[in-house]
Amino acid sequence: MRFKKKYTQYWEGAIKSPIDGLYIAGLKEVKTFLPLLKIGQNDKVLDLGCSYGRMYELLAEYSDYISGVDPDPYAVEKARTNAYEHVYTGTAEKTGFDSKYFDVVFCWAVYDVVDQQKGLLELNRILKKGGRFLVTGKNNNYLHDDEFAYNAEKNAFLKDFPNHFTDLRMLVPNLHSFGFALDKLIIFPRRGDLGLLKYVEVDPALDEFLGYEYMILGHKVTEPEKVSTKIDSPFSLTSQVIAIQKGYATSSELFKSEGIYYEY
Secondary structure (H helix, E strand, O other), X not given: OOOOHHHHHHHHHHHHOOOOOOOOOOHHHHHHHHHHHOOOOOOEEEEEOOOOOOOHHHHOOOOOEEEEEEOOHHHHHHHOOOOOXXXXXXXXXXXXXXXXXXXXXXXXXXXXXXXXXXXXXHHHHHEXXXXXXXXXXXXXXXOOOOXXXXXXXXXXXXXXXXXXXXXXXXXXXXXXXXXXXXXXEXXXXXXXXXXXXXXXXXXXXXXXXXXXXXXXXXXXXOOOOOOOOOOEEOOOHHHHHHHHHOOOOOHXXXXXXXXXXXXX
16 A cells, blocks of 8 residues: 555545544644644644645644645645645655745654655755754554554555654654754654553653654754664564564564454
């Protein structure tokens, strides 16, 4: 399943009826965190991975200048039924917008399908100096007894759907290399906790980055350095450890041996 009409339609259905019974975070949950971005009415805001425009009305409560970008042309056409300023077909790695164009970038439930090194460099390119961002993604080190997270990772692999798990232990101390400063790091311990608003705010200097999903808020300080740090991987550290414990060399070997957990 790739980013075409079928995926957009699947996502529309999954929001209404989640495949594993867990509540998917929606507008109510987004509204909890949006004030942290301090969006002004005249700020230029990018809805990065806008899909069919699910978040437009909420973002438009804060700013008169909302743009969107999504890789699926079908989704882009649906998004254009909203009053976005601009909506382009593009990706997080190559948005198609001018450099230093945005004051704010909002990226909700998208970064786990993004080449994150390229995505952060593009994020820096399109943000003005001092521009803010909010990004959510999947951490590569989730709890070993989180069966929902494990089965979601396995199913995605067996369905040939790309996963990019963030290594927060590498990203957080190297965020400055991408030209950013960290304002806030929030961890949602288990799969489904984002929808339930169960979270902990993490002190990067003291706390362990353990949990399934995360939210990073930060701002652009400068242009990026030459970055070589690998910050994401197609398999979580958790599944790799479980594979070794079960006698398999890799997560992919383990997943293939077990098969799909549930169909969707």
